[in-house]
Amino acid sequence: MTVTPLTTNQDLDAARLREAFGIFPSGVVAVAAEVDGQRVGLAASSFTSVSLEPALVSFSVANTSKTWPMLRRAGRLGVTILAAHHGDVCRRLAGPVEHRFDDVPLTATDDGAVTLDEGLARFDCSIYNEVEAGDHTIVILELHAVEHSDTSLPLVFHRSAFGRLAASA
Ligand SMILES: Cc1cc2nc3c(=O)[nH]c(=O)nc-3n(C[C@H](O)[C@H](O)[C@H](O)COP(=O)(O)O)c2cc1C
Numbered sequence: 001m002t003v004t005p006l007t008t009n010q011d012l013d014a015a016r017l018r019e020a021f022g023i024f025p026s027g028v029v030a031v032a033a034e035v036d037g038q039r040v041g042l043a044a045s046s047f048t049s050v051s052l053e054p055a056l057v058s059f060s061v062a063n064t065s066k067t068w069p070m071l072r073r074a075g076r077l078g079v080t081i082l083a084a085h086h087g088d089v090c091r092r093l094a095g096p097v098e099h100r101f102d103d104v105p106l107t108a109t110d111d112g113a114v115t116l117d118e119g120l121a122r123f124d125c126s127i128y129n130e131v132e133a134g135d136h137t138i139v140i141l142e143l144h145a146v147e148h149s150d151t152s153l154p155l156v157f158h159r160s161a162f163g164r165l166a167a168s169a
């Protein structure tokens with residue numbers, strides 16, 4: 001195997017970066033809320049756990065997002081870890097806003113956090129901090145409630161495609 005040396009001053013163009021970042025597999029979450037009586041949300045693969053005390057998670061949102069300015073006004077945000085069968089649901093959550101929640105059973109809390117009933121884990125969150133980071137904003141969320149009874153496999157996003165984990169023996 002020939003190993004190319006890592007050289008500085010490379011042209012880190014977006015397509016090349018996207019390809020390299022996509023090598024790292026991730027799960028996908030739905031971030032959703034009811035704002036002014038409307039359901040708003042998006043799919044995010046940048047979700048990660050951050051802290052146990054206080055209980056924090058994060059995701060990064062593109063500064064071009066039209067949904068985030070609305071979502072961030074919600075008192076509470078719902079975060080749902082998508083299941084392996086949620087590929088179409090995920091595509092819809094990233095597509096035209098008027099169809100994002102088509103054909104998907106949802107529950108909203110009194111405070112407006114919206115979660116998907118068939119998610120593997122559901123979190124009720126509020127915004128803890130927002131950190132500017134280049135063309136994205138890192139959103140840190142504080143958890144207020146967690147529910148995770150489902151033991152099915154998660155949706156996996158890898159190299160711009162959906163895959164699934166092999167069930168362990
Ligand atoms: C698998 C997948 C993962 C995504 N992850 C992110 C993400 O982490 N951050 C983000 O800002 N957008 C992400 N998106 C795109 C958003 O879901 C959404 O399409 C985008 O925010 C544009 O819609 P908006 O203008 O309504 O926000 C992802 C889309 C897909 C399909």
